[in-house]
Amino acid sequence: MIKRFKEKHKEFREYIYDTTVDIKERTFIIFSVTVLIALFAAIPCGLIMREPLSATISTLAGTLIFSLLVSFAYHKKKIKEVKAILSFIVVFIFLPMMLFTNGGVEGGTPVWLLLGTIYIALVLDGKFKGIMLSLNAIVMVICFIIAYFNPETVSEYSRGGNFYDTLVALFIISGITYTLFTFQRNLLQKEEKHKNIQRLFEQTAVALVNAIDAKDKYTHGHSSRVAEYSKMIARLSGMSDAECDEIYYVALLHDVGKIGISESIINKNGKLTDEEYGIIKQHPVLGAQILHSITEYPNLEVGALGHHERFDGKGYPYNLKGPDIPDFARIISVADAYDAMTSRRSYRDPIPQQDVREEFVKGSGTQFDPEYARIMIHLIDIDTEYEMKERSNITELSGKEQLAVDEYRSVVSQGIQITDHMSTITIRVKAIDPARDARPVLVLFDSLDGNVHVKEEEINKLSYYEYAVAGFDGNVDAQGCRNMQVKAVEKPKVVTLRDGEFAIEAVKVKDHVLLRLITKEMINEAILALPDSTRYVYLGFSGENSLIYDLVIENSDKKCNPGYIPRIAEEISYIDGPVGDIPNLQLDGYRSDCTMGIPVINGMKIRFHTKSLPTARLVWHCPFINLFTSDDGMTGGPNYRDLFLMRIDGECWESDPACSVDEIINYNQDFEGWDAWKKSNKEGFECEVSFERHDDTIVIFTENLGLYAKSTFTINDGTDQIFVSLTGDQCAITNIRIVQGA
Numbered sequence: 001m002i003k004r005f006k007e008k009h010k011e012f013r014e015y016i017y018d019t020t021v022d023i024k025e026r027t028f029i030i031f032s033v034t035v036l037i038a039l040f041a042a043i044p045c046g047l048i049m050r051e052p053l054s055a056t057i058s059t060l061a062g063t064l065i066f067s068l069l070v071s072f073a074y075h076k077k078k079i080k081e082v083k084a085i086l087s088f089i090v091v092f093i094f095l096p097m098m099l100f101t102n103g104g105v106e107g108g109t110p111v112w113l114l115l116g117t118i119y120i121a122l123v124l125d126g127k128f129k130g131i132m133l134s135l136n137a138i139v140m141v142i143c144f145i146i147a148y149f150n151p152e153t154v155s156e157y158s159r160g161g162n163f164y165d166t167l168v169a170l171f172i173i174s175g176i177t178y179t180l181f182t183f184q185r186n187l188l189q190k191e192e193k194h195k196n197i198q199r200l201f202e203q204t205a206v207a208l209v210n211a212i213d214a215k216d217k218y219t220h221g222h223s224s225r226v227a228e229y230s231k232m233i234a235r236l237s238g239m240s241d242a243e244c245d246e247i248y249y250v251a252l253l254h255d256v257g258k259i260g261i262s263e264s265i266i267n268k269n270g271k272l273t274d275e276e277y278g279i280i281k282q283h284p285v286l287g288a289q290i291l292h293s294i295t296e297y298p299n300l301e302v303g304a305l306g307h308h309e310r311f312d313g314k315g316y317p318y319n320l321k322g323p324d325i326p327d328f329a330r331i332i333s334v335a336d337a338y339d340a341m342t343s344r345r346s347y348r349d350p351i352p353q354q355d356v357r358e359e360f361v362k363g364s365g366t367q368f369d370p371e372y373a374r375i376m377i378h379l380i381d382i383d384t385e386y387e388m389k390e391r392s393n394i395t396e397l398s399g400k401e402q403l404a405v406d407e408y409r410s411v412v413s414q415g416i417q418i419t420d421h422m423s424t425i426t427i428r429v430k431a432i433d434p435a436r437d438a439r440p441v442l443v444l445f446d447s448l449d450g451n452v453h454v455k456e457e458e459i460n461k462l463s464y465y466e467y468a469v470a471g472f473d474g475n476v477d478a479q480g481c482r483n484m485q486v487k488a489v490e491k492p493k494v495v496t497l498r499d500g501e502f503a504i505e506a507v508k509v510k511d512h513v514l515l516r517l518i519t520k521e522m523i524n525e526a527i528l529a530l531p532d533s534t535r536y537v538y539l540g541f542s543g544e545n546s547l548i549y550d551l552v553i554e555n556s557d558k559k560c561n562p563g564y565i566p567r568i569a570e571e572i573s574y575i576d577g578p579v580g581d582i583p584n585l586q587l588d589g590y591r592s593d594c595t596m597g598i599p600v601i602n603g604m605k606i607r608f609h610t611k612s613l614p615t616a617r618l619v620w621h622c623p624f625i626n627l628f629t630s631d632d633g634m635t636g637g638p639n640y641r642d643l644f645l646m647r648i649d650g651e652c653w654e655s656d657p658a659c660s661v662d663e664i665i666n667y668n669q670d671f672e673g674w675d676a677w678k679k680s681n682k683e684g685f686e687c688e689v690s691f692e693r694h695d696d697t698i699v700i701f702t703e704n705l706g707l708y709a710k711s712t713f714t715i716n717d718g719t720d721q722i723f724v725s726l727t728g729d730q731c732a733i734t735n736i737r738i739v740q741g742a
Contacts, residue, residue: 227252229335250303257287352448402549415538440543474524483529529569574732597723611684621730650709658717671706
């Protein structure tokens with residue numbers, strides 16, 4: 001019996017000091033257990049003082065009900081629901097019964113009633129707490145008035161009994177208060193100790209990662225990026241905050257085994273021999289051995305050991321397959337592969353992001369877990385500015401980094417993307433040869449990897465397009481633009497530059513770019529009309545006889561409105577065709593616009609004409625069907641939630657944890673492959689999307705160009721108001737017709 005009690009006591013202490021459990025849940029349990037102890041102690045005290053039997057029975061009944069509810073909350077994890085139920089029982093039943101059966105206002109009851117206020121203040125939250133405190137005060141005032149003016153309603157006993165009851169009540173309330181304050185003090189001390197240990201662990205992990213990265217000159221920052229990507233994937237897969245934090249550190253240390261691999265092998269420029277590759281393949285095992293002793297974080301070993309396993313069983317070191325590979329390892333495998341492809345290596349430049357995406361499409365179910373590969377594909381799709389990639393110091397030329405350009409345009413820095421948020425850039429320039437003037441210039445361009453290219457093969461592969469070359473003297477060569485306007489403007493007195501310092505203000509709004517080229521003496525303002533609105537604009541630094549250094553970039557938080565840049569050329573539009581039931585839609589980028597929301601009803605169809613834009617080059621440059629909910633049926637309206645996204649090429653994505661989707665994609669004899677599909681999309685075709693709705697389930701299907709796609713969407717939280725809108729990426733949607741259900 002004693003052993004059993006000690007085990008339960010140990011289990012209880014571990015629970016209330018477990019930092020992974022919500023603090024309010026632990027506070028509720030410790031408070032409830034303390035009150036139960038007090039109530040059980042009050043029952044024999046009442047019998048000793050010969051209080052009325054009704055008082056003892058009411059205390060016993062309340063205590064038993066309280067015990068059952070607290071036990072249910074603890075074991076069934078229904079703490080939120082039980083807190084609400086108990087608050088009503090305490091305010092409207094238990095405390096009034098205590099008042100009328102335990103001596104009324106002259107007994108110890110007024111002290112007991114403090115329990116209600118303490119309970120509500122400690123365990124409830126938000127508006128509900130305020131409401132219950134107000135109701136508690138109102139109920140108690142009413143009960144006091146009734147008891148005072150109608151003493152016959154109170155089961156009163158001897159004044160001596162009332163006196164002792166008051167002493168017992170004060171003693172027990174003091175004990176409860178002491179217990180709670182002790183719990184809070186110990187909790188704070190333990191959590192501060194936990195934070196110190198966590199900080200030590202984090203610093204040790206970072207130091208270890210830096211040691212790993214220092215061995216490989218081509219993968220600096222690799223571990224940190226993999227950790228960030230892994231955490232993003234985990235969050236979108238529905239893992240808890242604690243699990244997301246854990247996988248960050250597991251991924252951070254996934255390559256720790258490389259410490260035991262020779263630097264000559266890790267940094268070898270040429271192809272590895274079979275023997276060397278065999279040595280490299282040992283780093284997961286070495287990493288697991290290093291991390292094995294960290295018993296508090298067993299997943300560290302799991303991540304290190306399994307991140308090179310493949311979903312089809314062809315990985316290493318143990319050829320694990322499918323669900324036999326732990327979840328954390330499957331996630332890290334996806335994140336690790338993404339960073340490997342988007343980072344520079346000794347034998348290649350970073351792979352363009354759309355090619356990386358195709359690798360995940362092809363590798364889904366073979367190299368990668370299909371679910372986590374799908375999440376990574378989604379992350380790629382929403383990363384429209386290609387933020388998820390290795391960053392190069394020379395790009396920003398910060399600190400001591402510098403760019404030396406001897407011959408004209410012999411070197412061009414990596415591009416800085418210009419968006420609809422004003423960028424202010426300052427640089428310092430000095431002449432490499434003091435006998436000649438330095439001549440810095442800006443190159444405005446677009447390419448898939450954000451770099452300038454001159455080789456024909458790279459220009460074609462990376463869709464390189466050059467808009468203009470601009471000098472700070474106002475000389476602008478804009479052969480890649482539809483129109484150009486350059487003028488000198490008065491320099492504000494507040495703009496002060498040092499010798500050799502230059503400043504640029506740059507912003508892109510739709511198909512126009514504004515450049516302000518600022519020197520110590522003057523400002524030249526250039527407006528460039530781009531070929532279209534869909535391409536990106538990068539700004540690279542180059543010149544002649546120029547050493548460029550001390551580059552600083554500041555980006556405004558405020559988005560420039562559509563009329564900020566005076567228009568010098570007509571807007572390029574691909575939606576001048578017939579207009580249907582709702583306005584036509586041009587998508588210059590990923591979900592850059594959308595139609596109005598349409599309530600989803602059974603039997604509804606949406607018909608439209610779609611055509612990808614001239615710059616479109618990928619399968620997913622097509623219309624999307626977006627399911628959402630909001631209070632007013634508008635995208636971005638009050639309580640807006642994205643629920644589901646389906647492209648007309650069949651790929652789909654559920655955006656909310658409350659949703660689930662089953663998808664079927666079939667191809668008939670008319671499907672001629674994706675190249676033919678993209679070609680037809682360029683030419684334009686008619687599309688129809690049909691909807692069937694049965695309560696919480698919506699079936700969406702479309703058939704086009706030999707492709708049949710069907711998605712069964714289920715919302716699991718009872719949401720009734722579901723709307724659909726059309727959106728997409730680099731396409732024009734016209735003549736949209738809505739056929740309501742039968």
